[in-house]
Amino acid sequence: MKCVRFWGTRGSLPVALTASGVRQKIIAALHGASGRSFASDKELSAYVDGLGLAASGTYGGHSPCVEIETGGPEYVLCDLGTGVRPFGQKALARHGAAAPQTYHIFMSHVHWDHIMGFPFFTPAYIPGNRIRIYGGHAVLEEALRRQQAPPSFPVDFSALRANIEFVHLEPGTQYEIAGMQVSLMLQRHGGDSYGYRFAADGKTVIYTTDSEHTLTDVAETTGYVEFFRDADLVVFDAMYSLADAISVKADWGHSSNIVGVELCQMAGARHLCLFHHEPTQSDETISRVLAETRRYEELSRTSKPLHVTAAYDGMEIQL
Amino acid sequence: MDLSKSRLADVIVAAPTGKIDHPNAQRLEEALAPILDELTANKGSLLLDCGHVDYISSMGLRVLMIAAKRMRSHDGRIAVAALQPAVEEIFEIARFKHVLEAFPSVRAALEVLSPAALAAYDAMTR
Numbered sequence: 364m365k366c367v368r369f370w371g372t373r374g375s376l377p378v379a380l381t382a383s384g385v386r387q388k389i390i391a392a393l394h395g396a397s398g399r400s401f402a403s404d405k406e407l408s409a410y411v412d413g414l415g416l417a418a419s420g421t422y423g424g425h426s427p428c429v430e431i432e433t434g435g436p437e438y439v440l441c442d443l444g445t446g447v448r449p450f451g452q453k454a455l456a457r458h459g460a461a462a463p464q465t466y467h468i469f470m471s472h473v474h475w476d477h478i479m480g481f482p483f484f485t486p487a488y489i490p491g492n493r494i495r496i497y498g499g500h501a502v503l504e505e506a507l508r509r510q511q512a513p514p515s516f517p518v519d520f521s522a523l524r525a526n527i528e529f530v531h532l533e534p535g536t537q538y539e540i541a542g543m544q545v546s547l548m549l550q551r552h553g554g555d556s557y558g559y560r561f562a563a564d565g566k567t568v569i570y571t572t573d574s575e576h577t578l579t580d581v582a583e584t585t586g587y588v589e590f591f592r593d594a595d596l597v598v599f600d601a602m603y604s605l606a607d608a609i610s611v612k613a614d615w616g617h618s619s620n621i622v623g624v625e626l627c628q629m630a631g632a633r634h635l636c637l638f639h640h641e642p643t644q645s646d647e648t649i650s651r652v653l654a655e656t657r658r659y660e661e662l663s664r665t666s667k668p669l670h671v672t673a674a675y676d677g678m679e680i681q682l
Numbered sequence: 683m684d685l686s687k688s689r690l691a692d693v694i695v696a697a698p699t700g701k702i703d704h705p706n707a708q709r710l711e712e713a714l715a716p717i718l719d720e721l722t723a724n725k726g727s728l729l730l731d732c733g734h735v736d737y738i739s740s741m742g743l744r745v746l747m748i749a750a751k752r753m754r755s756h757d758g759r760i761a762v763a764a765l766q767p768a769v770e771e772i773f774e775i776a777r778f779k780h781v782l783e784a785f786p787s788v789r790a791a792l793e794v795l796s797p798a799a800l801a802a803y804d805a806m807t808r
């Protein structure tokens with residue numbers, strides 16, 4: 364595995380930066396540049412880079428879709444949120460419509476935000492492409508067909524001309540897919556969800572979203588810790604604050620940044636990436652949560668440091 | 683993790699010490715159980731003096747959340763006092779200041795919770 368690339372990082376509902384949000388960023392950037400001069404584009408770029416993502420860019424608003432670049436010829440994705448639309452456009456631009464590709468897609472579950480990008484995934488309409496959709500839910504195919512059935516969508520699933528296969532996976536079994544060892548784990552979420560462990564070339568990536576990690580059941584916690592064990596990267600649902608996750612939003616099926624840190628520390632993971640951002644959170648809020656999570660990691664650290672990042676649309680993490 | 687307790691009028695001041703990490707959280711929960719039984723039966727307030735707590739994990743915070751729910755379901759009050767800087771940071775990161783009233787000292791908390799308990803505290807510390 365070479366890298367993980369994020370095409371959609373927002374949970375529950377896609378969002379877009381508003382005009383006033385863009386305006387605030389421009390005003391802040393101009394204010395910061397007041398009295399300064401920039402002799403070159405390079406100096407200007409360095410200034411903008413120094414502003415931080417919340418001021419100079421955005422975490423983005425596509426719903427979940429994460430690419431794992433294996434180094435092989437076939438594509439690997441996790442989930443089919445709206446981020447799969449720009450992914451598909453990029454893949455088509457790279458290969459053209461006449462060069463068939465294979466796409467392996469691992470589904471955490473079939474809630475709306477995780478499947479809604481598929482009707483806009485252009486490679487699915489092109490004959491010759493091969494799309495294998497994996498998951499632990501028996502209703503996987505039904506869910507994807509139903510969202511394109513009338514009156515919800517104008518183009519029926521049967522109009523998709525790619526060779527589309529659905530592959531049922533069982534927790535506790537290790538599979539060899541796209542040159543990786545893949546296993547999955549049942550997670551706490553309404554209607555169930557599955558986390559994935561991908562391993563290849565001495566690297567391990569965990570994709571665990573829409574999962575409520577409570578740490579209250581010792582056996583369950585031990586199971587997750589072993590699943591995360593020594594991972595190079597853990598993509599983790601950190602949608603809520605701990606206070607919300609264990610009070611007003613208990614049993615809503617999501618976790619917190621604090622529990623993400625603790626699980627990764629117990630498992631000896633190297634990198635925690637906060638994911639599935641709450642749609643009401645601004646860029647500033649996500650950046651604040653990231654800074655606080657890094658601080659909590661320092662306060663709770665008992666052995667090696669855990670690197671902490673927050674996913675944004677377009678982010679790449681080299682493995 | 684140890685927990686000492688003292689009663690001041692209608693307030694029980696419970697003072698845990700050390701790290702409230704995952705292994706210790708259950709001990710805290712067990713130690714708080716009889717205190718919560720007493721307070722919910724007799725309508726009192728619980729003040730957690732955290733002056734000697736230097737770390738609290740998510741499981742420790744969960745114990746406090748459960749205690750808060752139980753107290754409030756019986757119209758009781760619960761607060762924390764004298765948070766050490768690291769624990770205060772964790773409360774902020776976890777957004778727990780929206781869950782539990784936090785006061786800079788035991789005395790400052792008693793000023794709000796109970797005049798009778800404050801008088802008992804002042805008499806004791808005079």
